[in-house]
Amino acid sequence: MNRWFLSLCLMLAALMPLRALAAERVALEHTTASLVSEYSQIDGQIAGKSPFWVLFRLDIQEGWHTYWINPGDSGLAPSLEWDLPEGVQAGEIVWQPPHRQPFGPLMNYGYSDVAYHLVQITPPKEGLKGSLPLKVSASWLVCEEECIPEEAELSLTVPVGEVSVASAQSEDIKRLVQTASLEALPITELTSDETSLTLRLPYQGARPQDLYIYPREAGVIETVAAQPFDLKDNVLTVRLTRGMLEVPDAFEGLLEVRDADGLRHYVITAPDVSPVSASADVGTGFWLILLSAFAGGIILNAMPCVFPVLSLKALAISRKAGQGDAHIRRDGLAYTAGVVISFLLIGGLFLLIRVGGDAVGWGFHMQSPLVVTALIYLLFVIGLNLSGLYDITLSFGGGQSLTQTDGWSGSFATGALATLVATPCTAPFMATALGAALTLPAIGALGVFAALGLGLAFPFLLLSVFPALLRKLPKPGPWMETFRQFLAFPMYLAAVWLLWVLGQQGGINAAALVLTGLVVFTLAVWVWRRVSGGKVRVVMAVLIALVSLFPFVILARGGEAQVENTGTAFSTDRIEQARASGEGVFVYGTAAWCITCKVNERVALDTAEVEAFMAERNITVIRADWTNADPAITDWLAQFGRNGVPLYVYYPPSGEPVVLPQVLTPAIVREKLS
Amino acid sequence: MKYSRRLVSVGLMAAAIGFGPYIAHAARPGTAAPAFSLKDVDGKTVTLASLKGKVVVIDWANYQCPFDKMHYESGNLPALQKKYTDKGVVWLTIHSSAPGKQGYHAPADMKKENVRVKNAATYVLTDYDGKVARAYDAKTTPQIYVIDKAGVLQYNGAIDSIPSAKAETLAKAVPHGANAIDAVLAGKKPSPAATQPYGCNIKFPDS
Numbered sequence: 001m002n003r004w005f006l007s008l009c010l011m012l013a014a015l016m017p018l019r020a021l022a023a024e025r026v027a028l029e030h031t032t033a034s035l036v037s038e039y040s041q042i043d044g045q046i047a048g049k050s051p052f053w054v055l056f057r058l059d060i061q062e063g064w065h066t067y068w069i070n071p072g073d074s075g076l077a078p079s080l081e082w083d084l085p086e087g088v089q090a091g092e093i094v095w096q097p098p099h100r101q102p103f104g105p106l107m108n109y110g111y112s113d114v115a116y117h118l119v120q121i122t123p124p125k126e127g128l129k130g131s132l133p134l135k136v137s138a139s140w141l142v143c144e145e146e147c148i149p150e151e152a153e154l155s156l157t158v159p160v161g162e163v164s165v166a167s168a169q170s171e172d173i174k175r176l177v178q179t180a181s182l183e184a185l186p187i188t189e190l191t192s193d194e195t196s197l198t199l200r201l202p203y204q205g206a207r208p209q210d211l212y213i214y215p216r217e218a219g220v221i222e223t224v225a226a227q228p229f230d231l232k233d234n235v236l237t238v239r240l241t242r243g244m245l246e247v248p249d250a251f252e253g254l255l256e257v258r259d260a261d262g263l264r265h266y267v268i269t270a271p272d273v274s275p276v277s278a279s280a281d282v283g284t285g286f287w288l289i290l291l292s293a294f295a296g297g298i299i300l301n302a303m304p305c306v307f308p309v310l311s312l313k314a315l316a317i318s319r320k321a322g323q324g325d326a327h328i329r330r331d332g333l334a335y336t337a338g339v340v341i342s343f344l345l346i347g348g349l350f351l352l353i354r355v356g357g358d359a360v361g362w363g364f365h366m367q368s369p370l371v372v373t374a375l376i377y378l379l380f381v382i383g384l385n386l387s388g389l390y391d392i393t394l395s396f397g398g399g400q401s402l403t404q405t406d407g408w409s410g411s412f413a414t415g416a417l418a419t420l421v422a423t424p425c426t427a428p429f430m431a432t433a434l435g436a437a438l439t440l441p442a443i444g445a446l447g448v449f450a451a452l453g454l455g456l457a458f459p460f461l462l463l464s465v466f467p468a469l470l471r472k473l474p475k476p477g478p479w480m481e482t483f484r485q486f487l488a489f490p491m492y493l494a495a496v497w498l499l500w501v502l503g504q505q506g507g508i509n510a511a512a513l514v515l516t517g518l519v520v521f522t523l524a525v526w527v528w529r530r531v532s533g534g535k536v537r538v539v540m541a542v543l544i545a546l547v548s549l550f551p552f553v554i555l556a557r558g559g560e561a562q563v564e565n566t567g568t569a570f571s572t573d574r575i576e577q578a579r580a581s582g583e584g585v586f587v588y589g590t591a592a593w594c595i596t597c598k599v600n601e602r603v604a605l606d607t608a609e610v611e612a613f614m615a616e617r618n619i620t621v622i623r624a625d626w627t628n629a630d631p632a633i634t635d636w637l638a639q640f641g642r643n644g645v646p647l648y649v650y651y652p653p654s655g656e657p658v659v660l661p662q663v664l665t666p667a668i669v670r671e672k673l674s
Numbered sequence: 675m676k677y678s679r680r681l682v683s684v685g686l687m688a689a690a691i692g693f694g695p696y697i698a699h700a701a702r703p704g705t706a707a708p709a710f711s712l713k714d715v716d717g718k719t720v721t722l723a724s725l726k727g728k729v730v731v732i733d734w735a736n737y738q739c740p741f742d743k744m745h746y747e748s749g750n751l752p753a754l755q756k757k758y759t760d761k762g763v764v765w766l767t768i769h770s771s772a773p774g775k776q777g778y779h780a781p782a783d784m785k786k787e788n789v790r791v792k793n794a795a796t797y798v799l800t801d802y803d804g805k806v807a808r809a810y811d812a813k814t815t816p817q818i819y820v821i822d823k824a825g826v827l828q829y830n831g832a833i834d835s836i837p838s839a840k841a842e843t844l845a846k847a848v849p850h851g852a853n854a855i856d857a858v859l860a861g862k863k864p865s866p867a868a869t870q871p872y873g874c875n876i877k878f879p880d881s
Contacts, residue, residue: 219870
């Protein structure tokens with residue numbers, strides 16, 4: 001009955017919002033609204049030249065709050081409708097940094113205690129006489145858990161005189177103007193995919209203990225999601241979880257930082273290059289991205305990973321100086337095709353993996369020790385060829401076939417090789433283009449890859465289209481053999497670098513294994529050259545060459561062995577059983593292709609600390625492996641409103657299940673499971 | 675191998691920070707509408723599965739929220755409910771206010787409230803534990819969802835374009851919700867398919 005009465009009162013209150021008479025100050029049920037000016041008297045002469053501040057202030061009942069321009073998941077920002085004499089202008093509300101107000105799974109942005117809304121008033125150019133009446137119809141929503149709309153007519157008359165006189169509130173207003181004037185940080189890079197939005201900002205200072213980004217537009221991010229960040233080389237990278245709405249072209253907001261010096265705010269402003277959001281139309285932004293991809297491709301030519309291969313190409317091309325223009329042109333086109341098609345293949349693979357739900361980055365294939373090993377072999381074998389150890393024409397640019405008419409296939413292969421070795425390198429401009437490619441529709445993404453390829457091939461394409469340029473190069477001669485042999489050394493160095501990469505991935509054992517393979521391969525070449533006797537020679541050489549490939553087999557196996565398998569397999573019955581017997585149950589949704597899942601497992605779940613914690617508390621750990629489709633797990637995910645992994649849920653022996661955050665640390669696990 | 679594993683995990687961490695976790699959002703237009711089974715105020719169980727083949731509209735409601743009050747008591751929402759149920763749409767009003775919170779009414783009282791606000795929905799459902807609201811990622815009351823005949827969510831968002839609890843704004847606002855229902859009835863994709871809902875937050879149970 002009591003509740004009924006209360007509801008009735010609330011209903012009545014909302015039906016008939018207390019419309020107060022115009023005054024400087026109006027007290028309502030949950031707020032007191034007031035309007036104050038920077039000046040108690042204003043100079044009529046200078047008025048037109050200098051705008052001044054007024055403050056719309058809400059003093060809020062304890063426990064209640066009002067909202068920022070982006071109210072968060074619910075609520076409404078105050079609105080002010082001014083009624084001013086002709087020629088007088090009122091600006092938009094200048095906001096103070098808001099606070100976060102979490103409500104279960106929701107979050108609001110706003111103010112408690114007192115909310116200040118600064119508005120700049122611009123008097124007419126011709127000046128003022130008599131007095132300046134300022135009237136405003138203000139309406140705002142004030143909420144505790146329940147929300148009440150309130151409104152008021154406020155008015156304030158500022159007398160006009162010979163001089164301006166600061167009002168009693170002038171100091172307060174100055175201070176508020178200060179706290180609202182924030183240093184601006186331009187977003188240098190903004191990339192988004194289906195689920196996240198990553199910002200990069202220049203940032204001077206120590207690593208913040210904590211930060212939060214308030215977007216100016218509602219619905220763009222999940223307000224309650226964690227905002228993991230990283231600070232490196234004065235660049236702050238923050239990852240936001242996307243909300244339901246598209247990321248606006250001009251993403252703006254506030255950055256709140258907490259560090260040893262306390263709490264600080266910055267305005268963050270849109271990047272210069274308009275970002276491309278997940279389903280952005282292919283527009284001007286897209287052409288800019290293509291252009292930066294092309295520029296990135298050209299610069300890639302000078303990158304250390306591509307340079308050795310390109311020197312070969314330069315060598316091959318200088319040999320052609322004497323040949324027909326048509327021939328050279330065809331050769332240049334074949335090389336370009338090799339580069340562009342290889343880029344498209346890599347791009348296609350990129351997109352396929354993306355469809356599979358995994359997050360990949362540029363050079364992702366280098367994460368595979370097998371691919372790295374294959375490149376080591378390739379560079380080593382080419383190096384041997386250049387050194388003159390064997391004369392098998394590999395057509396990679398140094399071989400004889402380049403001087404023959406079928407040279408186009410060699411040029412094509414050079415293009416493919418250049419692409420392969422180029423991938424671990426990133427040139428300026430490329431990062432933006434690739435970041436954007438990740439978020440573009442398939443056709444657009446492939447366009448970006450093609451533009452990159454075109455850029456990489458461009459210098460040679462230019463040479464072949466204008467063969468006159470070629471004639472400026474030194475004439476072919478015996479020096480070329482010397483140069484060819486010299487070029488073997490950059491190849492070996494590139495192989496050493498890749499071995500180092502492999503060593504990082506697979507340890508010293510993997511590196512030693514591959515080195516042994518290379519020695520065995522050299523043996524095969526030696527047998528080929530030294531042992532006489534037709535078929536026997538061929539069979540022996542091929543056999544030894546095959547043996548030299550054994551590191552691939554071992555590395556491939558090693559990759560599988562690394563998959564962890566902690567926890568019982570998923571089934572809803574198991575969860576019920578364990579709970580029935582009074583045990584807590586921790587269920588984690590994972591998949592082999594889910595990078596975040598694997599990180600969380602390595603960082604938190606598979607650590608001795610967490611394993612001991614689970615054992616100590618007698619918590620049954622159930623692994624819901626979603627690597628392959630599994631309807632039972634899909635249903636379980638849906639119970640929590642998810643349709644993807646990771647998902648971490650703790651079912652206490654009694655009570656509601658607890659959903660853990662997407663990014664885990666041992667501390668988070670312990671806290672949530674306690 | 676321990677050392678290399680750490681390196682791999684650091685690499686993975688960097689990749690995860692750089693490229694984001696694989697999480698997909700529930701209740702994005704274009705995805706399957708989450709299944710549910712809820713009781714209506716008469717105790718009848720209504721499941722989404724049983725409504726396949728029909729266009730389903732959901733309005734999340736809390737009759738005591740000022741925004742819902744405006745849309746109900748101005749007659750705006752009851753008129754939409756009447757108009758579209760006449761066209762064969764199944765309209766569900768879902769109440770997720772937890773016991774003890776604003777907008778909570780036991781089924782019998784809720785029936786009286788329905789009469790008071792002239793609710794003309796096909797069913798008025800109660801979701802007192804807020805589970806369905808969470809599955810739909812519903813944030814506010816009112817909030818409108820439109821599900822097509824195949825069970826695919828086609829619209830999630832605000833009832834109209836002007837966040838306000840004042841009836842004067844109704845005439846000026848773009849009726850996003852009604853436009854979306856019209857589009858889905860015509861077999862088209864609504865545009866916009868998602869908008870920022872406005873209103874009171876859903877009164878979930880204290881956790």
